[in-house]
Each structure stands twice: as structure tokens, then as C-alpha cells.
Amino acid sequence: MTFELHRARGPFNAAFFSIMGPYIEWNVRHHKGRVFAGLPPTVVELGSGVGANLRYLSPGSTLIAVEPNVAMHRRLRAAAGRRGVRLDLRDRLAERTGLPDRSADSVISSLVLCTVSDPAAVLAEVRRILRPGGTFRFVEHVAARAGTPTRALQRALRRPWAWTFEGCSCERDLAASVRAAGFTRVELEPYRLHSPFVTFNTQIAGVAHA
Structure with missing residues (x-):
């Protein structure tokens, strides 16, 4: 399992999230x-991108x-x-971080489980590396909820959206995935x-405990 950097999409996404990051x-x-309140001194982040979540870490942290898109790396650094x-x-995938078992106090992600190839495998990896x-x-x-206009738009735009945003899907029930992951x-x-960005507007936020 590897991440294949597209010569156009990789740099496009790095530029897009640099420009649109403040709005998002x-x-x-x-x-x-x-x-993200009260994060510990060392944090594992899946899909750090260009560093949108660095503001939630204290200086010195x-x-x-874990960011496989090397086009993001310069901006992230x-x-x-x-x-x-x-x-x-x-430079690894979220499904295979290479980190030791029970080595992390906290793992964070934002707008990442929509893009990974196998959310269940990523969540299993998160459970593996988290300490009790x-x-x-x-x-x-x-x-979005079935039968709503937002859901219909998500379905209609699923292919161009996924192509543009490195496989991102607007059609995943990630709440169910997290609940079923064994936390x-x-x-x-x-x-x-x-x-x-109507297809993007239905969201979840939460904390899962190991």
C-alpha cells in the first residue's frame, strides 16, 4: 500500500489548503x-497537510x-x-504509521478519514498506537442524511470531488466507523x-478513548 503523488493534484492540494486554510x-x-483542547506535549497527527492544526499545540510541543503527500512537506515544515x-x-500512510504499539498519548486528524483508502484499517492503527x-x-x-438535497449533491459530485481531492469521499458514515472501531x-x-462547499458541510467532531 503506497501513496502515489499525482504531479498535478499533489501540488494543487498543497496550494489549495494553504490558500483556503484560513477560511476552513x-x-x-x-x-x-x-x-483539541489540552493536547499533550507530543501528538501524532494523521494527514498533517500544510499544518492547519499546529495552532492547537503549545510552543515546544x-x-x-504522518503525511504521505510530499508536496505538503515544505509548507508544513x-x-x-x-x-x-x-x-x-x-512520509507514510495512516494505515501503517510505523509507530510502536501503545506509544501515543493522543492522535488527531481533521478532514483525513474521508480520504484514506480504508478508514477501518486507519482506526485499527490508531487503537494500536494509543496507550490505554x-x-x-x-x-x-x-x-449527509439520506434523501436530503445535500446528500443528492454529494452523490452527483462524488467522482470529480474525489479526483480533485486525492480520493476524498463525501459519502462515508464515519461516525459509525469510529463507534465500531473498538474504543x-x-x-x-x-x-x-x-x-x-455544500458537499463538505455535514461534519462530525469528537473524542474516542482507548
């Missing part, structure tokens, strides 16, 4: 602020960043330097954004 962050800031966060950058009592904290976009407790809140 403004929309989800309250939800991220709640679930260490981020173990620069963002970590600006935030005073030590960066341990891993550790937390998986997430903000993700999910499928001891899951606290999860569904919510809706009000943005022009």
Missing part, C-alpha cells in the same frame, strides 16, 4: 478548539506528522517553525457548516 479554519474553529513546534515528519487511556480526537466531514468510549457531535 474559521468555519470549524469552535469544534476544533473543543476537541512535538508533532509526529515552515508552519511548524513559525509555531515553535518540533516536527517529526513521517489515550485519545483519538477528530474533525471530519461525512455523508472504550466515543464522544461525538454532528454539526453542519454553512459554506458554499
Whole structure:
């Protein structure tokens, strides 16, 4: 299992999230602020991208960043330097982080489980690397309720959306996936954004406890 960097999509996504990051962050800031509050000194992040979540780490913290899109790496390193966060950058997939069993106090992700090839495998990997009592904290976009206009639009745009955003799916019931992953407790809140990116507007945020 490998990540194949498309010569156009990889750089496009790095540029897109650098430009649109502040707008996306403004929309989800309250939800991220709640679930990412009080992160420990060392955090594992799946799909760190260009560093949108560095603001939730204290200066001097260490981020173990699992990010297979090398087009993101330059911007991620620069963002970590600006935030005073030590960066341990891993060019690996979320399904296979290469980290030891029970080695992480906290794993975070935002807008990542929609893109991975196998969400169940990623969640199993998260459980493997979390210490007992550790937390998986997430903000993700999910499928809208069946029969709604948003759901119909998600279905209509699924192929061009996935092609543009490195396989991203708007049709996953990630709340069910997290609940079925074997965590001891899951606290999860569904919510809706009000943005022009309608297919992106149905989201969840939560904390799963190992």
C-alpha cells in the first residue's frame, strides 16, 4: 500500500489548503478548539497537510506528522517553525504509521478519514498506537442524511470531488466507523457548516478513548 503523488493534484492540494486554510479554519474553529483542547506535549497527527492544526499545540510541543503527500512537506515544515513546534515528519500512510504499539498519548486528524483508502484499517492503527487511556480526537466531514438535497449533491459530485481531492469521499458514515472501531468510549457531535462547499458541510467532531 503506497501513496502515489499525482504531479498535478499533489501540488494543487498543497496550494489549495494553504490558500483556503484560513477560511476552513474559521468555519470549524469552535469544534476544533473543543476537541483539541489540552493536547499533550507530543501528538501524532494523521494527514498533517500544510499544518492547519499546529495552532492547537503549545510552543515546544512535538508533532509526529504522518503525511504521505510530499508536496505538503515544505509548507508544513515552515508552519511548524513559525509555531515553535518540533516536527517529526513521517512520509507514510495512516494505515501503517510505523509507530510502536501503545506509544501515543493522543492522535488527531481533521478532514483525513474521508480520504484514506480504508478508514477501518486507519482506526485499527490508531487503537494500536494509543496507550490505554489515550485519545483519538477528530474533525471530519461525512455523508449527509439520506434523501436530503445535500446528500443528492454529494452523490452527483462524488467522482470529480474525489479526483480533485486525492480520493476524498463525501459519502462515508464515519461516525459509525469510529463507534465500531473498538474504543472504550466515543464522544461525538454532528454539526453542519454553512459554506458554499455544500458537499463538505455535514461534519462530525469528537473524542474516542482507548
